[in-house]
Amino acid sequence: MDDEYEKLRRRMNPPRVVIDNEACKNATVIRVDSANKHGILLEVVQVLIDLNLIITKAYISSDGGWFMDVFNVTDQDGNKVTDEGILDYIRKSLGPDSCFTSCMRSVGVKPSMDHTAIELTGSDRPGLLSEVSAVLTHLKCNVVSAEVWTHNTRAAAVMHMTDEETGCAITNPERLSRIKELLFNVLKGSNKFSGAKTVVSHGITHTERRLHQMMFADRDYERADDDALDDKKRPNVNVVNWYDKDYSVVTIRSKDRPKLLFDTVCTLTDMQYVVFHANIDAEGPEAYQEYYIRHIDGSPVKSDAERERVIQCLEAAIERRISEGLKLELCTTDRVGLLSDVTRIFRENSLTVTRAEVTTKAGKAVNTFYVRDASGYPVDSKTIDSIRQAIGQTVLKVKSPEDLKPVSQESTTRFLFGGLFKSKSFVNFGLVRSYS
Secondary structure, eight states, X not given: OHHHHHHHHHHHSOOEEEEESSSSSSSEEXXXXXXXXXXXXXXXXXXXXXXXXXXXXEEEEOOTTEEEEEEEEEOTTSOOXXXXXXXXXXXXXXXXXXXXXXXXXXXXXXXXXXXXXXXXXXXXOTTHHHHHHHHHHHTTEEEEEEEEEEETTEEEEEEEEEETTTOSOOOOHHHHHHHHHHHHHHHHTTOTTOOOEEEEEOSOOOXXXXXXXXXXXXXTTOOOGGGXXXXXXXXXXXXXXXXXXXXXXXXXXXXXXXXXXXXXXXXXXXXXXXXEEEEEEOSSSEEEEEEEEEETTSOOOOSHHHHHHHHHHHHHHHHHTOOOSEEEEEEEEOOTTHHHHHHHHHHHTTEEEEEEEEEEETTEEEEEEEEXXXXXXXXXXXXXXXXXHHHOTXXXXXXXXXXXXXXXXXXXXXXXXXXXGGOOSOOOOOTTGGGO
């Protein structure tokens, strides 16, 4: 009965979206009015960030049964959004025919029978992505897209793969079981007490939200007692109770970056908190976020332990996407084993991957890697020169040269297999024999 009432309420009060390019001098203003329901704020923010829009300001109010949002947004270059295709997509995605009138739709995610999704969590270590990629190549799996995050000694990945021979999704239960078993062994490594998990996902889930959920479930927000030295680098998160109004007030000050609002709202939603009011200001280098929240059961934060957990989880949500290390971009013709070969070259040159985004479109692989020296020192420019010579100067580009360490007189290991990417043939380097 409750579900039918909600459907009737939405039909009688359909969402309304107004886009205004005149009200603000330097941003496009998007107003969304809708019947309220848990998670609606996250759905709206998700639509905007999936279009790579930058949210510079936001005002949110959802007291009672109505939800009212105002967002100031720009494109990646800081300009107003004038592309009619994007504006029309926003109207359709957030308007009367959108997810708000259908409880079953997941914003920004489309079902696909073209690939198999596998989720991985475990302890991070140098060369882990290389080992995982080598196992998948050995098992004749082609990685068509992937996103990898690392935080607080933990790693999580969502990888979409196809069968090497057919180019279709892998559905054989025995084969999937074998893939899960070998990847679990890699994630577990030599540490018998290290938690690891491999899951073949059949659901339809937004990849970045799923990564947040996976790392939250893996408790990456828990810190060791000797981690106090990093306090100055952490975002400033505070939680106090406003007893007169029965709200908990969460304030966050941190360096601004793309998708920051999504990361915090995603975490509050998955922790079962409802945002009743919020004020977001990210027009400068620092972002300020203020949320008035209650738990889904109607209560504010009840104890010091709960308060500390909210703070830790929000800190972790912000830090997960902070990309430590040198940014490298690979753009080349896609082929089976490409990810395995690239990450192996990184490993053999003592680089570890802290974050990765792997995409394939129209036969082209566009991959972004954040790497750092396995010993913790800045990456030496001579090491990068050696790697680029092996892969190809035009194939691999340095996107953040300011993070490079100047060339030193110390010798650097050079990769010997020059021109590897000129050949489309697959080479089995025997990296997975110990796992079979």
